Amino acid sequence: MKARATIHRDFALAQIDDRLYSAFIEHMGRAIYSGIYEPGHPTANPQGFRQDVLELVRNLNIPVIRYPGGNFVSAYKWEDGIGPKEDRPVRLDLAWRSKETNQVGINEFAQWAKDADIEMMLAVNLGTRGIEEARNFVEYCNHTSGTYWSDLRRSHGVDEPYGVKMWCLGNEMDGPWQIGHMEAKEYGRLADETSKAVKAFGGGIETVVCGSSNDGMPTYPDWERQVLEECYENVDYISLHKYFGNSSHDSLNYFAKIDETGRYIQAIGGVIDFVKAKKRAKNDVFICFDEWNVWYHKREQDAKNWRSWDWPEAPELLEEDYNLEDALLVGGLLNEFIRRSDRVKIACIAQLVNVIAPIRAEKGGAAWATSIYYPYQFASLYGRGTALNVAVNGPRYDADAAHDVNYLDVAAVLSPDGTSITIFAINRSLDETMELDIALQGFEGLKLVEHKVMGGTSAEARVANTSAAPDRIKPRKGEKLAVGDDGIKGELPAFSYNMIRLSVR
Structure with a gap:
């Protein structure tokens, strides 16, 4: 199998927003409790946060994290998680049929985010609550002092405001x-008024309005049109969500869902343009793809469990065992976000720890990286700068999810200082090595800095990293690429993800 790609330094797609490599964590399962927070764990700091998990998080260089939900937020009272811990109420979480102890609230989470060097993106409850509670939450977090809510925060030991700039207006409405599901126009009106109230605090606040929960919803894409017609001038982003699975074990169709996702983004981009033109608006609205990941290995069984269990505290839930195939899918989705970075400015892998996550952690035990950790890490570290157009000429295939799909999935990013280019390349073929020829035009002094590869054969596709074998799937040094003055030539193993970094003058 042969494939050729051409990249020119001057053919830029967009400037990539660093927030494209953000994450999401929810009060769900063991994401918070025994995930990031476990007092008594051998690595826990005095505040109860696991330092082994924190180290894995830091190594991802995550810019922003969305919190506290998710479905959880639609019945959440943020006030339950402030003040002395011994006085905090235990609540029943209706979203995931479990007990919420509220031992981690906004102040504890803000400290964790600060330790992780991550900016917070907070969601307000527009399911069972509304404008007043959102306004109070922003005042508690962002106002300096001299008011009820800001002084209450100070009485809780937090003198300086958090200055949270990104606020999500509910979740999957x-x-x-x-809980609190609404029709599109009803939600759009509430989101409009809430956004205006939130932005009245100043400080460059941006708001995210709920788009479709996925592109299979019966209301998609008219939901986006109706919502944006109510609030376009007062919001900055519209959210998209999509989860991926391969229950049929058809790998090529699984990978074609990357192209399907591109159509999803393109369609909503068209809706945004339509509403902007219809309203004669001056502002732009971009896409915040704030929930995406692989979710299917344990989905059916977990759904049976959480709908019948008796309100456990921090139960095991959605703890996916990710394999090599999933790593390639995640790498391809990140490539698609890069290719669509003119539209998608924020994207949050869902979630971060234990629950459908790149990081797993045993209660009282070890923490480790799953297979999807590595493509996410490479994109976050080296996918910042300018997205370059990549013209691909090579073999294609048809699948149920999409037709005319390239076996070569590739994205390219020029670093902010222009001294390096990173190419993320996936050979989707299950069993054929790909002879690759990438022409790099407009560059001088090309030198290979690093080539990391994951994969090789489909036989490796369905094993996973575990606490006992945390390095079963891990990047290794690539050895079959050569760099010359005009580009790259060599081989990509079958069924592989590749990160290729080059220095340039």
């Missing part, structure tokens, strides 16, 4: 499963 199009979903009938959501």
Whole structure:
């Protein structure tokens, strides 16, 4: 199998927003409790946060994290998580049928985010609450002093405001499963008024309005049109969500869902343009793809469990065992976000620890990276700068999810200082090595800095990293690429993800 790609330094797609490599964590399962927070763990700091998990998080260089939900937020009272811990109420979380102890609230989470060097993106409850509670939450977090809510924060030991700039206006309000589900126009009006109230605090606040929960919803894409017609001038982003699975074990169709995701983004981009033109608006609205990941290995069984169990505290839930195939899918989705970075400015892998996550942690035990950790890490570290157009000429295939799909999935990013280019390349073929020829035009002094590869054969596709074998799937040094004055030539193993970094003058 042969494939050729051409990249020119001057053919830029967009400047990539660093927030494209953000994450999401929810009060769900063991994401918070025994995930990032476990007092008594051998690595826990005095505040109860696991330092082994924190180290893995830091190594991802995550710019922003969305919190506290998710479905959880639609019945959440943020006030339950402030003040002395011994006085905090235990609540029943209706979203995941479990007990919430509120031992981690906004102040504890803000400290963790600061330790991780991550900026917070907070979600307000527009399911069972509304404008007043959102306004109070922003005042508690962002106002300096001299008011009820800001002085209450100070009485809790936090003198300086958090200055949170990104606020999500509810979660998946199009979903009938959501507590407080609304019709599009009803939600759009509430989001409009809430956004205006939130932005009245100043400080460059940006708001994210709920788009479709996925592109299979019966209301998609008219939901986006109706919502944006109500609030376009007062919001900055519209959210998209999508989860991926391969229950049929058809790997090529699984990988074609990357192209399907591109169509999803393109369609919503068209809706945004339509509403902007219809309203004669001056502002732009971009996409915040704030929930995406692989979720199917344990989905069916977990759904049976959480709908029947008796309100456990921090139960095991959605703890996916990710394999090599999933790593390639995640790498391809990140490539698609890079290719669509003119539209997608924020994207949050869902979630970060234990729950459908790149990081797993045993209660009282070890923490380790899953297979999807590595493509996410490479994109976050080296996918910042300018997205370059990549013209691909090579073999293609048809699948149920998409037709005319390239076996070569590739994205390229020029670093902010222009001294390096990183190419993320996936050979989707299950069993054929790919002879690759990448022409790099407009560059001088090309030198290979690093080539990391994951994969090789489909036989490796369905094993996973575990606490006992944490390095079963891990990047290794690539050895079959050569760099010349005009580009790259060599081989990509079958069924592989590749990160290729080059220095340039």
